[in-house]
Amino acid sequence: xxxxxxxxxxxxxxxxxxxxxxxxxxxxxxxxxxxxxxxxxxxxxxxxxxxxxxxxxxxxxxxxxxxxxxxxxxxxxxxxxxxxxxxxxxxxxxxxxxxxxxxxxxxxxxxxxxxxxxxxxxxxxxxxxxxxxxxxxxxxxxxxxxxxxxxxxxxxxxxxxxxxxxxxxxxxxxxxxxxxxxxxxxxxxxxxxxxxxxxxxxxxxxxxxxxxxxxxxxxxxxxxxxxxxxxxxxxxxxxxxxxxxxxxxxxxxxxxxxxxxxxxxxxxxxxxxxxxxxxxxxxxxxxxxxxxxxxxxxxxxxxxxxxxxxxxxxxxxxxxxxxxxxxxxxxxxxxxxxxxxxxxxxxxxxxxxxxxxxxxxxxxxxxxxxxxxxxxxxxxxxxxxxxxxxxxxxxxxxx
Amino acid sequence: xxxxxxxxxxxxxxxxxxxxxxxxxxxxxxxxxxxxxxxxxxxxxxxxxxxxxxxxxxxxxxxxxxxxxxxxxxxxxxxxxxxxxxxxxxxxxxxxxxxxxxxxxxxxxxxxxxxxxxxxxxxxxxxxxxxxxxxxxxxxxxxx
Numbered sequence: 001x002x003x004x005x006x007x008x009x010x011x012x013x014x015x016x017x018x019x020x021x022x023x024x025x026x027x028x029x030x031x032x033x034x035x036x037x038x039x040x041x042x043x044x045x046x047x048x049x050x051x052x053x054x055x056x057x058x059x060x061x062x063x064x065x066x067x068x069x070x071x072x073x074x075x076x077x078x079x080x081x082x083x084x085x086x087x088x089x090x091x092x093x094x095x096x097x098x099x100x101x102x103x104x105x106x107x108x109x110x111x112x113x114x115x116x117x118x119x120x121x122x123x124x125x126x127x128x129x130x131x132x133x134x135x136x137x138x139x140x141x142x143x144x145x146x147x148x149x150x151x152x153x154x155x156x157x158x159x160x161x162x163x164x165x166x167x168x169x170x171x172x173x174x175x176x177x178x179x180x181x182x183x184x185x186x187x188x189x190x191x192x193x194x195x196x197x198x199x200x201x202x203x204x205x206x207x208x209x210x211x212x213x214x215x216x217x218x219x220x221x222x223x224x225x226x227x228x229x230x231x232x233x234x235x236x237x238x239x240x241x242x243x244x245x246x247x248x249x250x251x252x253x254x255x256x257x258x259x260x261x262x263x264x265x266x267x268x269x270x271x272x273x274x275x276x277x278x279x280x281x282x283x284x285x286x287x288x289x290x291x292x293x294x295x296x297x298x299x300x301x302x303x304x305x306x307x308x309x310x311x312x313x314x315x316x317x318x319x320x321x322x323x324x325x326x327x328x329x330x331x332x333x334x335x336x337x338x339x340x341x342x343x344x345x346x347x348x349x350x351x352x353x354x355x356x357x358x359x360x361x362x363x364x365x366x367x368x369x370x371x372x373x374x375x376x377x378x379x380x381x382x383x384x385x386x387x388x389x390x391x392x393x394x395x396x397x398x399x
Numbered sequence: 400x401x402x403x404x405x406x407x408x409x410x411x412x413x414x415x416x417x418x419x420x421x422x423x424x425x426x427x428x429x430x431x432x433x434x435x436x437x438x439x440x441x442x443x444x445x446x447x448x449x450x451x452x453x454x455x456x457x458x459x460x461x462x463x464x465x466x467x468x469x470x471x472x473x474x475x476x477x478x479x480x481x482x483x484x485x486x487x488x489x490x491x492x493x494x495x496x497x498x499x500x501x502x503x504x505x506x507x508x509x510x511x512x513x514x515x516x517x518x519x520x521x522x523x524x525x526x527x528x529x530x531x532x533x534x535x536x537x538x539x540x541x542x543x
Contacts (some may be wrong), residue, residue, distance in 0.1 A: 328410060329403035339417060346413050360406050 007073035078108035100299020172322030297321030
């Protein structure tokens with residue numbers, strides 16, 4: 001079987017690029033694959049370039065009929081997925097929906113292509129009066145934008161993508177259940193796969209990060225957004241007031257959200273906007289505790305979280321969306337309620353004081369990722385779903 | 400720790416300790432960990448209820464901002480001239496001020512309605528809570 005696969009790849013700074021690049025060598029065992037990429041980027045991976053057909057996507061020249069299936073990796077980050085969306089609009093296919101909420105994608109697209117009317121019409125088509133109100137609030141640049149609020153789950157703006165999909169792959173029951181209420185297309189949950197782990201020497205890595213024996217390194221990774229709850233994390237660490245604590249945030253702070261928080265904090269906080277993968281993994285490995293809070297959720301699954309858990313780090317997550325599906329013993333889950341701040345502080349205090357507790361949770365986290373998110377099993381399920389839904393992209397075959 | 404059950408126990412211990420701490424906290428400022436500005440925080444439940452309704456009735460009485468207050472002046476000799484000047488001034492700008500204040504009036508009326516509805520809802524919830532607490536007490540006594 002021959003498939004065309006549309007996905008962001010490196011050098012695009014995107015978790016989905018990491019995800020796809022890890023999966024491709026295994027998916028290749030099942031299919032002959034042509035990769036379609038944004039014409040503005042050339043994939044940096046030499047092995048991808050040599051082992052796959054790599055084509056810059058040109059709207060007029062792509063012919064879906066040459067393939068048995070077309071697979072699209074769709075997400076909310078406009079720069080990474082713009083070409084994926086443009087291709088999907090003209091050639092229906094199997095969609096891997098990495099984010100349930102696509103509001104941010106569409107809003108950014110309206111701005112870039114200067115077609116706000118089209119965006120408003122789309123919102124109106126799917127949500128009526130509420131849709132036009134959303135369009136108005138986006139045009140006024142009302143804060144926070146809808147995709148940073150709880151309301152986003154009620155108005156995800158994924159309907160157009162669902163209509164164009166011949167089948168949908170998602171990573172959580174949370175998203176699957178929601179999609180099945182909206183579409184008759186086949187929807188399958190395939191867990192986000194665990195990452196391929198490297199071997200590190202912990203002492204060596206900790207030295208690289210300038211840590212002493214007694215230091216406790218806490219780290220968070222990923223884009224700095226409001227929903228990452230950094231104000232709570234930094235405040236909780238400040239209240240713990242331990243000189244042993246170091247907090248490292250690896251993620252691009254596009255909205256300059258951290259500047260004031262850090263200035264007002266007594267905790268040692270370091271921020272690096274971008275770390276290459278090897279350094280990022282070294283940071284996770286050197287860490288004693290990882291924090292990966294997100295609320296409200298956009299229905300995403302976090303590759304960063306699986307990396308942290310895969311490396312056996314005790315990780316704190318918000319108990320919502322796909323994160324609520326992690327077993328209680330594999331990550332410390334915090335409800336986003338009145339006790340959020342107090343529980344965060346209590347968990348951090350317990351983890352800091354009790355190395356045995358850290359080790360236990362880390363060990364269970366790694367075991368969970370190994371058993372439930374095994375990359376070979378996930379790829380095999382991808383292959384089954386693609387095979388079962390192949391050829392539906394051809395004219396006349398749509399459900 | 401040997402297994403997942405031990406982890407769950409430890410998590411439960413942390414949550415229980417937190418719940419106990421919260422239950423033992425008597426005042427709101429200790430609970431939220433910072434000083435709260437405003438004298439209302441020191442009130443008992445009964446005093447708070449009275450303050451809430453007093454404030455509500457004050458707002459209710461004064462919701463009509465089109466209602467004109469009498470114009471006066473504390474000056475003996477030139478007072479009448481000043482009052483006349485104020486009246487003329489007010490009459491001159493009345494059409495414009497009415498236009499704005501009518502909108503404000505509508506807003507005030509809605510807000511008062513909303514406040515009243517919310518306060519009545521709280522009353523009803525409180526009544527239900529009292530009834531449930533009474534039932535729970537009876538059940539507890541029976542169990543003992």
